Amino acid sequence: MLRATSRHFSRSSRRLPSFTNSTLPSATRACRRAYSSAAPGEGSSGKGLSFFNFLVLGGIIATGYGVYDTYLKPLSWPEEVKPDLRAGIKARQAGDFVTAESYFERAWMTAKNMPPEDFSGLPFLKISGIAVALAAIYEEDSNPEKAYDLYQAAFDYLQDPELHAKLSLVERLRAVGIASKLGEMAGQLSKPLVEQEKWLVNAVNIVVKAFHEPNYEQPDPDPNASAEMLAELDFPLWMAKNDVGAPFEALAEFYAKIGQAELAMPLYLQAVSILIPPPDKEMPPTSDEDVCRGGQIMNNIAELVIRSDHSPERLHQASVWAQRGLAKIETAMKNNPPGSINTCELALTAALFNNGAIAEYQGEKDKAKDLYERSLEQAEKSKMDEGLLLAKASLDRMERGEDPPKPKPPVQPRLAQPPKRTGWFRW
Secondary structure (H helix, E strand, O other): OOOOOHHHOOOOOOOOOOOOOOOHHHHHHHHHHHOHHHOOOOOOOOOOOOOOOOOOOOOOOOOOOOOOOOOOOOOOOOOOOHHHHHHHHHHHHOOOHHHHHHHHHHHHHHHHOOOHHHOOOOHHHHHHHHHHHHHHHHHHOOOHHHHHHHHHHHHHHHOOOOOHHHOOHHHHHHHHHHHHHHHHHHHHOOOOHHHHHHHHHHHHHHHHHHHHOOOOOOOOOOOOHHHHHHHHHOOOHHHHOOOOOHHHHHHHHHHHHOOOHHHHHHHHHHHHHHHOOOOOOOOOOOOHHHHHHHHHHHHHHHHHHOOOOOOHHHHHHHHHHHHHHHHHHHHHHHOOOOOOOHHHHHHHHHHHHHHHHHHHHOOOHHHHHHHHHHHHHHHHHHOOHHHHHHHHHHHHHHHOOOOOOOOOOOOOOOOOOOOOOOOOOOO
């Protein structure tokens, strides 16, 4: 199945449903029991199958920059750091990263040693925000290792046990965004798998613990402070989003990539329950974009089910998930003008292809051909090059009378090395 990285999608906020446990291992066990009929697949993806399987993440790990404000609001920041922040922003606007970094570094050192009470409204969000803004400049200045170290320092600052009781919910979720960013960067920098996993697990555990606590619905002390700070420091796009489902998708993608489908499955299921909550849950209205992302995750689940086993039972289970995902995507798209939600357009391309691949494995060649042709047409509309190539290749193969490739045997990952790219399509 087609895999796409998170940076291609925008995310809307979703409130997290209640969790039965406060740590990842027990939460995933509960999820696995609740969805035991899903029969997760085993092993790594390998190069045998040609499926679309992509991570519909965007928001927490996407990167991007807006426009820096020249001046900070008079009352937003203490006088001890305001001059350095203003000068740093102006230097960055001029493309002078060295000067910008020196001012932000001094502001960060000053801020983290000041009493939090000196910052008006969400002090820990502001203090950690200086570090995030500085790390983003390091990235823009092609210094990712230095950015990685600073993101880790900002995360450690927010995880100080002495601060925990003082943090608001939005300040705790700041640590989720930073941990998710570290998990992404750990992969980009070829850090050991255990280090990548550590950050992604941290992000999930913080979400679970934050929303598990009885006072997690407490309103923020200053609802405008976060938005004002984002505008002033011009944070990377990933920090401007508040999506509690994204960490589950990111960790599921990590486990799927290294061949641990039994760990990926319950995390994908949790992400689906956030994006498309069950009818009996009291949740905010689900956006059509969320529905499309949830539908694509259902296709990811279908790929896991048959990753290394094409038995009739597994193919049936995969078909149920893939058809359900396609139906969700098509329903969401009917509510909007054509082409208005890019996430849905891309997800439809993948879902049509995936259903075609499963139909072909089930021996329904006419149905498979029709779905491949629809996927090809949709790929042309959505300008999805990978979709065009894969759909054309499958149709050409069927025209030659060749059978689809057989599944590869499971391969156990070696956690001391970074994951190798597989035969799955990724963006």
